[in-house]
Amino acid sequence: MLYLDANATEPVRHAAREAALAAMNTLGNPSSTHAAGRAARKLLEEAREAVAQHCHSRPQDVVFTSGATEANALAIHALGVGRPVLTGTTEHDSIRAAAPDAVPVPVLVDGTLDFAALNALLTMHPDALLCLMAANNETGVLHDIAAAGRLCAAHGALLHVDAVQAIGRCNQDWLALGAASFALSGHKFGGVMGAGALVTRKGLEINPLMRGGGQELGRRGGTPPLPAIAALAVVLGEPYEAERIAAYRDAMEAAAIASGAVVMGAGAPRLPNTICLALPGVRADTQLIALDMAGIAVSAGSACSSGKVTSSHVLAAMGQGELAGQAIRVSLPWDVTEGAVERFAAAYATMAKRALRPQAASA
Amino acid sequence: MKVVVAMSGGVDSSVVAGLMARAGHEVIGVTLQLYDHGAAVGRKGACCAGQDIHDAKRVADRLGIAHYVIDSEARFQQSVISAFADSYAGGQTPVPCIACNQHLKFGDLLEMARGLGAEAMATGHYVRRFEGPNGAEMHKAVDDSRDQSWFLFATTREQLEFCRFPLGDYASKAEVRAIAAEMGLAVADKADSQDICFVPSGTYAGIVEKYRPDALEAGDVVAEDGRVLGQHQGIARYTIGQAKRLPDTAAHMVVKKIEPGTRRIVVGPRGVQSPTVRLRDVNWLVEPRELHAAVKLRARDTLHPARIVPDGSGAVLHLEEPALAAPGQAAVFYDGTRVLGGGFIL
Missing domain, CATH: 3.90.1150.10 (Aspartate Aminotransferase, domain 1)
Known part of the structure; x- marks a missing residue:
């Protein structure tokens, strides 16, 4: 078989497989106090630090999730409160379903964002949360995130970037470009299915979707999938x-x-x-x-x-x-x-x- | 050979896929998604696919064959559901399964199978196909209680050449279920499907109301001399020969005629039936000619000896004994077990 469906999932990279295996061989739950728990916790926090470093962020601003669907939903849940949500018309279902009543921002015939329309919409909704994908999963068309970031900043709006297809293929410093947060998913760049992250600008408050046992500093309940997280962190540094x-x-x-x-x-x-x-x-x-x-x-x-x-x-x-x-x-x-x-x-x-x-x- | 199997997710078509795979063919399972299951059961957020498609996929996994789901919603909507409502609104009694077989399974899916380079398409219908001296012949199933030939009369000779019906030879459904169990298919004990798949609750009036509300408007029930005997709640609730849902003043009578224009249901004493029946859109599985055959006028009906005279694209039946013929239903011609053709009753 010739596999040409990388945007659905990239083949697992060697480094990811090794990291996941090592994590599986590490006994313990990161929340436990004993030695085994501490070993697991060390792995988790090292992964978080690696993600932060690659994403030009701080470890405390990285929230691990089950994947990008959850990271996108979490961003809209946390940042969209009391704000009108604007979404591009070519966004992924994980955004569309999480913001069913969003104001649509049209694209041009080549799939790039209609910035005149965006400017008009931001003028009407200056306090909006704009959700925009960095790269489209179906066409590969890139949105000009820098331009969107500048417009949002000028109007006082927040920008969330769905960076799923761009990470690992055309990395940028999304936060520096004006994103308040961005979502990524490990298996889309050679990691293992089951882990993603929401990375935010400094100190952004995240109200959890699932409170659970207060993991991820109370921003995402549930035992983190350590093998998938370890894989995610290691493949961020792989060459492309x-x-x-x-x-x-x-x-x-x-x-x-x-x-x-x-x-x-x-x-x-x-x-x-x-x-x-x-x-x-x-x-x-x-x-x-x-x-x-x-x-x-x-x-x-x-x-x-x-x-x-x-x-x-x-x-x-x-x-x-x-x-x-x-x-x-x-x-x-x-x-x-x-x-x-x-x-x-x-x-x-x-x-x-x-x-x-x-x-x-x-x- | 390369064979496309139309898989519904039920036990019959699952066994067909298994039999084809066992015979060493390259099997491609295809399930047509006919309607949005989530919308049909009225549950927001329910998957569009439903359990049947899931079952078909699991059977394909078990058999180790390829499986695809084809979106046929728009086509089904137009060729089957809308046509169903329109037929009722026109005072007729439609058979949606025939329309679905004709347009979707033996129309679109068969074309797709050819397009994919398949040499045949197999389905789980209970009917037999023989190679005759003049090409493929369609015959009733061995198990008369399961025979589906009446529903398949509109299959053209060209389509029939391409089709395979492995279940027609089995003596009973129990035997088919036993094969499913032996193959380890989880659907072996699955319940048989309902009469009309897109009417989950079993009442078709809701569908008619949605597409043709005019067919559920009240009107008069009249005697053959025009006397008004009472009211009815929509012509779509009636079929020719029906005795139910008539006013007490029409006791012991049956529906003789449905008049969509005036919304009148004409009733009369039972027993007086027509000796001639006109048919439209006749499909001949033999060379069209005047012939004597046994005719089946409803899905569950006895055979009526008749002389059949082709008439353009239609035909006229001259029944030896007058019988009840409901417009919209099918009249299928048999010579013993063999299907000679059939048409829709006008």
Whole structure:
């Protein structure tokens, strides 16, 4: 199988596996007072310090969560109190579901933020909490977080950044760019599923979603998943070969275009590893199944837990109409090799050729 | 060969997937998501998929086959649910399972299977398919009580060529359940599905009310001479031949005619039935010609000997003995166990 679905989850890196294993071999609950508890606690706090260092934050401003869904929900819960919430129209479901009544901030046809609209909305709601993703999970399109940070600061609004897809691929000092908080998830950059974090600016108060036993300084109840946290902390420092991956990405993109694909968000600044390819007239699920049968793992839109492929709200928000139900996402993992380009190009060409035959285009 | 199996999450189609895999075929399980389960049960936040899709996935896991869920909500909505409500509003008695088979399972899904390079599509229907001298033939299931051929009459000859129905040969459902148990499938003891899958509570009036509220407006119940005998609460609640839900003044009578325009239900004494029945959209599984056959006018019905005369895309049935024929239902022609064709009653 050729795995090209890194935005769903990156392959676990060697360092992460080692760190998780070491943590599993460490007996004890970080909350316990005895020696075993102290050993576990040491691991947890070392991980927190490493995260803080990589994220230009302080250890006490890092709250470990189960992942980014929880970190995003926690940010909206803690920072959105008494504030109108603004969210981009291409945000991930973890934001959309946590702020169902949010004021939508539109994007342009290439998926980048409509800053004129944002300025107008912030003028109307100067005390807002703006939730914005650094990089889109479906298209890879990057939002200009620096510009958003400046606008929020000028109006007195708070900015929360969903940095899930950007961390590890195009790191920035999100807090320095004006974010009050940002969310990350370990398995999206080579860690182990089950741990994420909400990182905040200095001393921001976080009212917990789950109080539990008062862990995480009372900001998140529940025993922390130590193996996943240890893995998360160690992979933050792993190198990422952005240029090499982007070169493969470009080659795959060119091959797909030659087979009839249209690239979504082309022209906008994007992640080095993500391509969103629409094949006009061909249902996304048909494309996915055909590629899966050819041994290529990609994804489309936002998959429900059933695996049903729904039309992409991201592409709909970009005004792509019918294409929103006809696009797949190809996301290259950190360990992608050059051979992937040829294999993908061949499988895509075969799939497109078969699907675009007049009688088979049963969209 | 590469076979697509239409998997509903029930025991029948699960066993079909298992049988196909056991026979050494490359099996691709596909489940059509027909409607939003969460919305159907009226529970906010409930998963759109429901237990059946989960079951189908677990069966596929167990069998080690690929499995996909296809979003067919829009198509089902339009071709089955809306058409169902419209049919009632037109004074007819629809059979949504036939529409679903025709448009979704043997229409869209079969096309998709071809598109994926499959050589056949197998389903869990209780019906048999034989290779005849003039191509594939459809026959009743061995287990007459499970036979679903009446619901499949609209399958075209071309579609039938591509289909496989492994369950038609089994003598009973118990036998199919035993195979499921032997294969270690968790659905072996799962209850049979309801009559109309998109009406979870079992009352279809709610669906009709949502799409065609006009079909649930009150109107007159009249005798054949036009005398008003009482009131009814919507023509969608009636079918031809029905004796229930009539006013006391119409005791011992049955529905003779449903008039959507005037919203009148015409009643008359039972027994007087028509010897000719007109059909629309006839699907022939033999070369269309005038023939004598046994005709089934409802899902659970005895066979009526008749002469069938093709008439454009439709046909006229000349029944040897007059019988009750409800517009919207299917009339399916049989020669012994073989299905010769069928159409919708006008």
